[in-house]
Amino acid sequence: MINKRRLVKTFKELVRIDSLSLREAQVARYVRRELRKLGIRSVQVGKPRGGDTGNMVSFVSGQGPLLLLNAHLDTVSPGRNIKPREKRGVICSDGTTVLGADNKAGVAAILEVLRTIKEQKLPHPHLQIIFTVAEEIGLVGAKNLSRSVLKAAYGLALDGGQIDKLLNAAPSQINLTATIIGKAAHAGVHPEAGVNAIRVASEAIAAMKIGRIDRETTANIGVIRGGKATNIIPAEVELRGEARSHDRAKLRRQVKAMTDQLRKACRRHGARLRLTTEQMYRSFAVRPDSPIVKLVLTGMKKERLRPQIKPSGGGSDANIFNARGVPTLVIGVGARQLHTTGEELVIRDFIRGTELLLTIIREAAGG
Ligand SMILES: [Zn+2]
Incomplete structure (x- = not known):
């Protein structure tokens, strides 16, 4: 369904753009341009103090409930001058920096899914896309989003690791x-x-x-x-x-x-x-019988994954979205060893995770 080569290419382009926390303007420009090619406008909201750009919020009209898709634009240190290398189906850095799959794999997956939906005229629910800034320094961008922006029925933060893991709680x-x-x-x-x-x-x-x-x-x-x-x-x-x-x-x-x-x-x-x-x-826990969990489980089963529902050990923007009333889960697209110079992205999982996201979206529009 998705264009695998374009997905990987987008990912590599994204990680080559430096975007440490509070310095996301350049990568935001790239993402904005890609969205504009699809006819999707974005507005900038909640720019953090000391930052050079704000969160990017977009809306895509569809049918059914409003689904929030989220990834963050910033990466941790050492994250300057990242040079992605591909070896035996795995993308890694040159060993001197992180890879930045956290969270550019999520950004690339969302972009690819939006392109696929548009090109193939696939059914989808109303979508709200929020690319946040300064996540890694305390969810600063997300904290700057007001409740009036966060109106989705439910949401997905593409900020996990394994593609068969659904994180429904965080401390x-x-x-x-x-x-x-x-x-x-x-x-x-x-x-x-x-x-x-x-x-x-x-x-x-x-x-x-x-x-x-x-x-x-x-x-x-x-x-x-x-x-x-x-x-x-x-x-x-x-x-x-x-x-x-x-x-x-x-x-x-x-x-x-x-x-x-x-x-x-x-x-x-x-x-x-x-x-x-x-x-x-603050902590959150999305009930296992809630609509968003059901939706993701259905998608995972359709993709022949064996879903695991697990609590996360760390905080993410999902903590903020949940606190502001949008039940949000964290799912992954195949990144491993996050926040280390050994960070890597398994291409097969990256592709499957992106396909899964597309399946979930179609499911949300009524299957
Ligand atoms: Zn992250």
Whole structure:
């Protein structure tokens, strides 16, 4: 049904255009041009502060419910000057950058499906296409979309990996930043006059339960920064961490447990603590018997896939769409090892995943 060579070509063109978060203007121009060739207009909405373009929102009139299709335009670092290589049915980078299949495989799949629909005059529901920006730095683009834009009956974010996996739930995430303020002193002359912030931080972290907490909950301290020289008792250390859970009460408890350890260690040593926590996004769970799950399952079965319904460990724009009232699932088009320089795209899965998307769309228009 779809044009496989054109799909792969589009993908390679997309990844060759640099588009780190907040620098998506160039790739947005490419996508806008491709949409215009199909007679599809797009408007720019919710440009993030510091960004060079906004989210691209388009509408394609059809019959039946309004289906949202989403992918994000930005990629993670190292993501400049990506050179896609193709070897034995797999596309990868040259090893110095990510590939950017997250999420340009999703962008290419949506473009190819739109082209196929138009060329072959296939039945489809009303479609809303939202290409977001700055997803990778905290779903910033999607957060800038107002409820008045998000009116679809349901949605699909093409931001997963495996093509037979349907992610119907995702956790909440809270980030925390802690600054421990001790007291500087000469390490050789007056060590007793100092309060060693590194020591305080170490004790707090060592006492924390982090990593996998339970089936639904994870926690991490990912950044530690502080200290100036070996002969100075360090006066300040900054820690950055996060916790995630599918259960919001568990998440609150985990964050409290982590901050309690920081408070205790500070008290023990007479250090001060500056603490900020930020809710990055809220969890969601789309019911297995909801229309969008049924639709995707039907499509997967038609494509002879064995569907797996799974919760996701990470947040995505789907968290925002769900929070704003559009039940949205995450599905994949064959990308693997996301966010690493070993990221790759399995071409066979990429093609099948794109065919699957087309099947789902036709299904949504009444089969
Ligand atoms: Zn992504």
